[in-house]
Amino acid sequence: MEGRPSPETAALRAACVEAVTALLGARPEVVVVVGPGAVPGERFGAGDSGDLRGFGVDLELPFDGRPRPGGHRLPTAHAVGAWLLDQVAFAGNRLGVGPADVGQLLRDLPPTVGVLAMGDGSARRTVKAPGYLDPAAEPFDAAVATALATGDAAALATLDPGDGERLLAAGVPVWRAVGAALAGRHVTARLRHDAAPFGVGYPVADWVVA
Numbered sequence: 001m002e003g004r005p006s007p008e009t010a011a012l013r014a015a016c017v018e019a020v021t022a023l024l025g026a027r028p029e030v031v032v033v034v035g036p037g038a039v040p041g042e043r044f045g046a047g048d049s050g051d052l053r054g055f056g057v058d059l060e061l062p063f064d065g066r067p068r069p070g071g072h073r074l075p076t077a078h079a080v081g082a083w084l085l086d087q088v089a090f091a092g093n094r095l096g097v098g099p100a101d102v103g104q105l106l107r108d109l110p111p112t113v114g115v116l117a118m119g120d121g122s123a124r125r126t127v128k129a130p131g132y133l134d135p136a137a138e139p140f141d142a143a144v145a146t147a148l149a150t151g152d153a154a155a156l157a158t159l160d161p162g163d164g165e166r167l168l169a170a171g172v173p174v175w176r177a178v179g180a181a182l183a184g185r186h187v188t189a190r191l192r193h194d195a196a197p198f199g200v201g202y203p204v205a206d207w208v209v210a
Helices: 006-025 076-089 098-109 138-152 151-157 161-165 172-182
Strands: 032-035 050-051 060-062 093-097 111-118 186-196 201-209
Touching: 006 076, 006 098, 006 111, 006 151, 032 076, 032 172, 050 076, 050 186, 060 076, 060 138, 060 201, 076 093, 093 098, 098 111, 098 172, 138 151, 138 172, 138 186, 138 201, 151 172, 161 172
Parallel strands: 032 093, 032 111
Antiparallel strands: 050 060, 186 201
């Protein structure tokens, strides 16, 4: 999505599409896109839209259906989530929320719900990363990847938010919230990708939760 695909981002994109395809294999009645940037209580749905101009792509993205006048502008995470759902031609119901609201929402929705949790790892993996190099970034991201690979919801729920802020890991609030919501559930997990193009960690995984 940055305009000139590199081999690293091509693999990342392919892994994301594979993970979302697996998510839809359970035939969810609704897909909840969880990402940073939404204030508590804010929800995104039909008529809202965002764009990918921050990635160098002049593309307007509706979240669900056509944009409407006065619709909410999507945070980047939710716009990318909508784009991923479009890539696999998902035509079902979509709902976007922030980390603060996902726990209650999952309790209120039907059991056949899909969760698309959007979040980056540390943006301090290399000297050319957005936040420059921090030696703690790689082991932090490795711990996240291990939790995702093993379906360890409790480990995600207990990630240190202070470490997340210091290491510029935007996904920490999302992972903590989703981990807390799924704690104690049986998870079958698959880690599909774990790399740091441009010095930013991008893990991709899919979980089947019983």
